Amino acid sequence: MIISHQTPLSTERPNAAPIEIIGLGPGRTSTGTMSLSAGLELFGFGPCYHIMRVPNEQEAWRLWAEVIEGNDSPESFDQILQGYRSVVGSLVAVKPEEVYAAYPNAKFILIKIEKACDTKTTRDPSKWEKSIKKTVLPEYEIRKKDPEVDPRGMLRWARSYYDGYHKGRLSTQAKEAMEDHNNRIKKIIPAHQLLVYHVGEGWEPLANFLGVPVPQGPFPRLNESASYVEKVMLKATS
Numbered sequence: 001m002i003i004s005h006q007t008p009l010s011t012e013r014p015n016a017a018p019i020e021i022i023g024l025g026p027g028r029t030s031t032g033t034m035s036l037s038a039g040l041e042l043f044g045f046g047p048c049y050h051i052m053r054v055p056n057e058q059e060a061w062r063l064w065a066e067v068i069e070g071n072d073s074p075e076s077f078d079q080i081l082q083g084y085r086s087v088v089g090s091l092v093a094v095k096p097e098e099v100y101a102a103y104p105n106a107k108f109i110l111i112k113i114e115k116a117c118d119t120k121t122t123r124d125p126s127k128w129e130k131s132i133k134k135t136v137l138p139e140y141e142i143r144k145k146d147p148e149v150d151p152r153g154m155l156r157w158a159r160s161y162y163d164g165y166h167k168g169r170l171s172t173q174a175k176e177a178m179e180d181h182n183n184r185i186k187k188i189i190p191a192h193q194l195l196v197y198h199v200g201e202g203w204e205p206l207a208n209f210l211g212v213p214v215p216q217g218p219f220p221r222l223n224e225s226a227s228y229v230e231k232v233m234l235k236a237t238s
Contacts, residue, residue, distance in 0.1 A: 013074060017081035019103045021045045021210070023088030024096055024185050025111030032111050032199035033088045038220040039203075040086045043212050049080075049087040058153035064091045065156040068165070074102035091157075093181070094165045096188045107210060108189045110182060110196050129174040137162075137171055 023036050037048040054060045063080050072095050081087055088109075092099045100108075140162055143155040162170055169177040186194065195209040199219070207214040 013078075015078055015082065016074070017078040017083070017103075018085055019077075019081055019087060019106055021048075021086035021109065022092055022099060022103065022106050023086070023109045023111065024093040024099075024189070025088065025109070035199050035220050036109065036111065036197075037086075037088050039206065040088070042215050042220070043206070043210060045086040045210070047084050047086075049084040050089055051091060061153040061157050065160070067091070068094055068157055068160040072098040074098075077102045090161060093185075094161060096185050100188060106193070108185075108194045109206075109209075110185050110189075110194060111199065132170060132174060 021040055023033060023040075025033055025036070034050060034052065037050040037053070040046065040048045051057065051060060051064075060080070063076075067076055067080075077092075077099060100106075140158050143158060162168065166177045186196075195205065197205055197209075199221070202219045203214045
């Protein structure tokens with residue numbers, strides 16, 4: 001059920017996490033979540049929570065598995081995100097209604113994948129689809145065939161993400177699945193709190209949206225696919 005924009009929401013609860021910025025892009029490989037995470041920290045909204053940077057990844061995956069399975073109260077998000085000022089990626093993107101209810105005063109960023117790729121600021125969906133087929137989908141297939149080969153402890157969450165949230169479509173209809181995700185986000189988050197953003201656009205749209213000065217130097221462009229292969233796939237196949 002989609003939360004109405006007029007629904008009274010509040011973060012007035014004990015020990016609420018100090019979340020100010022939430023990135024609701026799909027995460028992983030060529031969507032720019034690691035670059036966005038680095039950019040938010042340069043803006044002063046750090047630390048930023050990204051699953052590939054947390055110190056205890058197995059425990060993190062266990063907690064996020066509980067969230068995606070329905071233990072998604074504001075307090076559940078607070079437990080994981082305590083001490084962070086921002087968060088990006090699939091872990092929150094699959095729970096847009098709940099994370100909006102938990103942090104109704106936050107600003108939200110959607111890294112969108114366009115159907116057309118006619119400027120340098122848009123992301124080529126075919127490139128993104130090829131990327132996930134080289135990284136996250138092979139990893140998931142390895143985990144499903146042999147659950148013991150799961151050093152990161154992410155299989156439980158992944159089942160709900162790939163086969164539940166995306167209904168198994170990422171292997172055959174990835175672009176359509178992401179378009180559905182984007183449309184869902186735009187129906188849930190009020191327009192004045194949502195920036196639809198392409199990492200190639202650089203600092204200015206983010207700075208204007210967040211109400212902060214444009215930093216010196218180029219926007220960080222981290223190679224998420226390479227980082228994923230190095231950290232995850234090599235472990236999965238070793």
